[in-house]
Amino acid sequence: MLNIIQLLPDSIANQIAAGEVVQRPASVVKELLENAVDAGAKSLQVIIRDAGRTLVQIIDDGSGMSETDARMSFERHATSKIRSSDDLFRIRTMGFRGEALASIAAVAQVEMRTRRADEELGTLIRIEGSEIKAQEMVSCLPGTNILVKNLFFNVPARRNFLKSNSVEMRHILDEFQRVALAHPEVGFSLFHNDQEVYNLVAGKLSRRIIDMFGKSYREQLAFCEEETPYVKVRGYIGKPESARKARGDQFFFVNNRFIKHNYLHHAVIGAYEGTLPEGSHPFYVLFIEIDPSHIDINIHPTKTEIKFDDERSVYAIVMAAVRKAVGIYNLSPSLDFESDVNFLDGGGSSNAIERHFAPAENKPKPLTPSWSEAKPAASAPRKAPAGNWQAMFEGLATPETPARGKDVFPSEISADWLGPALAPPPAESQLDAPETNSAQTEPEAVTVGSRANKLVNELPDLQTTEDAILQVQNRYLLVPVKSGLMIIDQRRAYERILYDQFHAALSRRNGVAQQLLFPKTVTVSPVDFQLALDLRDELTSLGFQFDELGQNTFVIRGVPAMTTGENEEELFANLLAQLREETGRLKLERAEVLARSLARRSAGRHTVTLSPTERKALVDQLFGATNPSYTPAGEPVTTVLTLDKIAGLFKS
Structure with missing residues (x-):
């Protein structure tokens, strides 16, 4: 019988590896940026075309490579960072497996120029689908310039799975942000289709955060630090009032490597206990320094998931660090912004606490039912x-x-x-x-x-006047019904009502805009800027009126009439942040995601005291909704305590 097991050709093996390492253009950006940082680059330039489909180019001024190293860098499992198995437990660099370049070259056309500073000539290598097309000596600048063209040109099935350019570009921006935040000492620039998206100068972490996310973050940051013999925690957290409804602005770095860790995120949220609005998520950029022997980073191809040998201790220290920062901010709400800490020298100062005077919160206005805004004319038919x-x-x-x-x-x-x-x-x-x-x-x-x-059979038989509807803690409405007592979650009721109104406006493209007497300007992150442009038609249908005003900046001229009374800049920016999260998490149509996000965003301000008339109006509008029992996300809005249940509460 013939033997049937054989070794795979290198080209196929590399394509298999690429399936794990190179999932989309953003994966290429991540791997090449990390290689450049490992090479000691002080300045990095990223050039993207067509969201990375046709070109991803990284230019750095790092150490460069010799002719032999340049050729070896494209071999599988060729690395300068590991010599023995013990090195796996002392890893402090970004890359170490030696799979990135080999995997990228297996599914793209790659051209690399590299030169060491002490050599007169550099090396040019061209590879297509793992096959070397050219290798020669060239004149080039010190450092490395690598171009990745036509990603997945030889794997059309993989190329067909790529999303739209706007979605792929958002993934690229996410990876760029993570590397740039981890290394504020390095200058970064990013260009997409010849337009500058980022130009980040080298400096302190606080400066990097503000340059990346906008000037509004200057008033939001509070310094955070805790040091123990086992682990050090340093970074910045957002002040409680700046928390947003959407996740996405939370960053953990372990030994300068970005990670995702729900357990530690829970520690941060726990430290904010009692200070955050319900359902809000704070901003944070936290750096954890720990001996590499206490962690295992080799559990995921993208190295974004790690294991600690003592997670409970790390959890407790992170919570203590954040809790102390929140407590100091609450006691001393003023900020000396210039007294910053530079993480590059490994030093820190507990005096680098940023403080500010929180603006007075505007009391949200109750949702006004559409039928109560105006009376019909006397001659008009009465409805x-x-x-x-x-x-x-x-x-x-x-x-x-x-x-x-x-x-x-x-x-x-x-x-x-x-x-x-x-x-x-x-x-x-x-x-x-x-x-x-x-x-x-x-x-x-x-x-x-x-x-x-x-309808009578489906809905509870309410027999009450507006005076009989009671409100509890600005959160719940108690409505007597024949079978007992109905409890209505006030915020969720508003969310259901607003969702129906927003979705109807999107479907009919007839959203009413409330013109602003004084237009407002808002600066958002490049990711959210791209998202707003991508959703311009839908946002306009809702009633938003806005125009571009420079890099990552919009001027808002109108907002949906149903959101009147909110801070227009916060409404627009927070909506984009929530859309960014839900677009990637939920497989829904744009109109559905947008209506859900804006309804949830706007409903939060309606946990206020309602007059008897407003309570009655809310109940009326709720049972005029398409599904009064549940929010768009499936959360219950109402529940009924039957007379039997109530009687059972008093049984001894």
Whole structure:
């Protein structure tokens, strides 16, 4: 019988390795940037075309390579950083496996020029699909200039799995940010399609954070430091009032290597206990220094996941460091920004605590129901308020609608008169689909005998006036019903109502904009700037009106009318941050993600005291929503304590 096991050709083996190391253009950027940092570069230039599909170029002024090293760098598992197995437990460099260049060269056309400072000539190497096309001596600057062209040119199936240019560019920007934050002592610049995206000068970490994320972070940062014989923690955290609803601005670095670690993130959130708004996530850039022998970084191809030999101790120290910083800020809310700590010399000072005077918080305005904003003209046909199911079914009088008995309904009434509470529900598959009927389409008639009765059976039979609706801790509404007591989560109710309104505006592209008397300017990160441009049509449909005003800056001229009363700059910036998170996490259409994000963002400000009329309006609007029982994310909005349950609470 013939032997059937054989060694794979190097080209195929490299392509298999590339499947783990090179997942998208951002993977190439990450690996090449880390190589340049390991080479001692003090200045790095990144040039991208078509979101990395056609070109990723990294130019550095590092140590460069000899002719032999340049050739060997493209061999599998060829590395200058490991000589024995013991070295695996002393790794402090970014790369060490020797897979990056070999994997990249297996799925792209690569051209590299490199020269040592003490040599007159450098080396040029051209490789396509692991096959060397040329190697010669050339005149070039000291350092390394590497071009990766036409990624996945020989693996079209992999190329087809790439996302849109805007999505791929956001991944590139994420990787660029991580490396640039880890090394503030190195100057970085980034160009995309000949436009400058970043130009970061070498300096202190605080300067790097502000240059990268915007000047608004200058007032948000608080220095954080804790040192023990086992581990050191240093960095900056965001002050509690600057926390955002979306995650994404949280960075952990272990020995200057970016990592993802949910366990340590939990430690940070725990340190903020009692100071953060519900559902908010603080900004932080935290550096953990630990003996490499206490960690294992060789558990994931991208090296973003690590293991500690004593996670509990690291958890406790991180929490203590952040808790101390939060406590000092609360006691001394003023900042000497110029007294900064430079992490490059390994020193630190507990005096580098940044403080500021927090602005007074504007009290959010309750959501005003659309039917209460204006009275219809005397000559106009009178319509019942949308969602006024209580008056319809029980004959209760309201200021807007006279009392009606159940026997006065005609046999058929238009859905427009009944309002959304009685309108036929859309099919499940149509909940997120664009509206197909034009504005001129006549509303479909419904039969009260079937539709109204069905609604009465589906919804709790509320028998109350507005004075009977109680509010608890600005968070819950207690509504008496025949079967017992209904509890409504106030914030989630607003989220459901706002989601329906935003989604309808997106579907019909008729969102109402509230013009700003004085336009506002907002500077966002390059990632969010690209995202806003990508979603310009959808944002405009909601009611946002904005124009580009220089690099990473917009001027806001209008906001959705339903968000009136919010800080316009924060609304726009925080919405983009949340969109960035949910776009990558949820497989949803743009309109769905945008409506969800803005609804969640805006609902948080509605945990305020409501008047009896506002409580009644909220209940009316909730049961006029498409799904009053759940938020768009599936969280329950209402629950009913039946009389039996209540009686059970008093049993001895």
